[in-house]
Amino acid sequence: MANIILVGAQWGDEGKGKIIDVLTEKSDVIVRTQGGSNAGHTVFIGTQKYVLHLIPSGILHPNKICVIGNGVVIDPLSLVKEIDGLLAMNIIVDNNFYISQTAHVVMPWHKQLDVLKEMKKGDNKIGTTKNGIGPTYSEKADRTGIRFIDFIKPERFKKLLKERLDEHNKVFVENGMEALDFNTILEQYSVAAQKLKPFVTDTVLLLHKARKAKKNILFEGAQGTFLDIDHGTYPFVTSSNTTAGGACTGSGFPPTAIDKVMAVAKAYSTRVGSGPMPSENAEIADFLHGLGREFGATTGRPRRCGWHDAVATRTAVMINGITEMALTNLDGLDEMENIKICVAYECDGTRYDYLPADLEILERCKPVYETFPGWKTPTSKVRSWNELPENTKQYLKALEKYCEVKITILSVGPARDETFNV
Numbered sequence: 001m002a003n004i005i006l007v008g009a010q011w012g013d014e015g016k017g018k019i020i021d022v023l024t025e026k027s028d029v030i031v032r033t034q035g036g037s038n039a040g041h042t043v044f045i046g047t048q049k050y051v052l053h054l055i056p057s058g059i060l061h062p063n064k065i066c067v068i069g070n071g072v073v074i075d076p077l078s079l080v081k082e083i084d085g086l087l088a089m090n091i092i093v094d095n096n097f098y099i100s101q102t103a104h105v106v107m108p109w110h111k112q113l114d115v116l117k118e119m120k121k122g123d124n125k126i127g128t129t130k131n132g133i134g135p136t137y138s139e140k141a142d143r144t145g146i147r148f149i150d151f152i153k154p155e156r157f158k159k160l161l162k163e164r165l166d167e168h169n170k171v172f173v174e175n176g177m178e179a180l181d182f183n184t185i186l187e188q189y190s191v192a193a194q195k196l197k198p199f200v201t202d203t204v205l206l207l208h209k210a211r212k213a214k215k216n217i218l219f220e221g222a223q224g225t226f227l228d229i230d231h232g233t234y235p236f237v238t239s240s241n242t243t244a245g246g247a248c249t250g251s252g253f254p255p256t257a258i259d260k261v262m263a264v265a266k267a268y269s270t271r272v273g274s275g276p277m278p279s280e281n282a283e284i285a286d287f288l289h290g291l292g293r294e295f296g297a298t299t300g301r302p303r304r305c306g307w308h309d310a311v312a313t314r315t316a317v318m319i320n321g322i323t324e325m326a327l328t329n330l331d332g333l334d335e336m337e338n339i340k341i342c343v344a345y346e347c348d349g350t351r352y353d354y355l356p357a358d359l360e361i362l363e364r365c366k367p368v369y370e371t372f373p374g375w376k377t378p379t380s381k382v383r384s385w386n387e388l389p390e391n392t393k394q395y396l397k398a399l400e401k402y403c404e405v406k407i408t409i410l411s412v413g414p415a416r417d418e419t420f421n422v
């Protein structure tokens, strides 16, 4: 083990939570570096299900240090709720958990703006999680955000709240929405600030010390490569850098100290919200939804589904410098007669081997498929490469070839032990 960045290679929900939980065994410190409570990372321990939104999935292992880095946008009310929920399930959240003093605070107007902006977009809406992510990052970039260092100082916070709220309430009233109440926010946020204050620290220094002490540090990506604000299917993206670079800027950990970038991808593709997805397929979606699978961990929305898009994964491998990939949900394909891999796109007679940035082109791209015979055998009990059906091996070898990456971990069920190294 070493210092590892784990990113999603698709559109989010690849199974990062589960793989982080597995990799945490050999890590000392687990760090979230971007996104916010738009993330929903599912971990099963036995039959107990946990869904983490802000706290690193590593928290489920005792004696690991978990950090929320400066790049994350934190809704303090959601965070308190998440901590209380974990404590109620006997998970320790104490001196094993730290919050960056320079992380930005999601305020109630951010959530209201998120809803308002989506409403105004009508048919062109992004389909956000309505957690105020975009507006919080916008204000961060506009240099009008509120940071944890301000939030935990009562007088400073009160002053900032007054200034910012007055500005936003003007806009809400102009748009026929109700103004937000200063006293209610002050009270709710002050209670949360007192609860969270003990966790707030200089996490850049904390990570620096951990590095010097040769600890193994694991960076838990949120969302996926094609929801990245720069490299994703803009504007149908989230508002942070979900790709490997985001782990460094979002934590203050130097790129030169990263040893490896790993990816997580599903054996097929999924996406929640609007935006292009060339290999989308209604039949697969119906099949997976019929099994009760592929409903969003944060919003409960049914996820869009399709065949594995190797064009996208290959592009993700290039952008992130991925050298190893964990493939999850292999068991989701167990009953399929035939299985396809999208190996290229075609548009107006041009073949694309990498995801085109021009959305007008991407939206019209037709998938070029290669078809493989299904294995029609349950794989959930398989724990080694040799036990896999021959057709599964052929499919996985083809995926490695088309995605240009080595698959090193296979996941055949949601539980911790339904995983093996290849």
Ligand code: GDP
Residues within 6 Å of the ligand: 008, 012, 013, 014, 015, 016, 017, 018, 039, 040, 041, 042, 043, 044, 296, 297, 328, 329, 330, 331, 332, 411, 412, 413, 414
């Ligand atoms: P994340 O956001 O990347 O952490 O992924 P989510 O938790 O949102 O979604 C992944 C879903 O797939 C969750 O319901 C997991 O429990 C589930 N999952 C992960 N790996 C496997 C697997 O190999 N097989 C099955 N059946 N489910 C899996």
Ligand code: IMO
Residues within 6 Å of the ligand: 008, 011, 012, 013, 014, 038, 039, 040, 041, 126, 127, 128, 129, 130, 131, 132, 133, 134, 221, 222, 223, 224, 227, 236, 237, 238, 239, 272, 273, 274, 297
């Ligand atoms: P995890 O970490 C899947 C999607 C939303 C929407 C777009 C913008 O669980 O993989 P936002 O609320 O971020 O402004 O929404 O991004 N989205 C996700 N999709 N998994 C996620 O996180 C996501 N976080 C945001 O559905 O399309």
Ligand code: MG
Residues within 6 Å of the ligand: 012, 013, 014, 039, 040, 041, 042, 297, 298
């Ligand atoms: Mg998720």
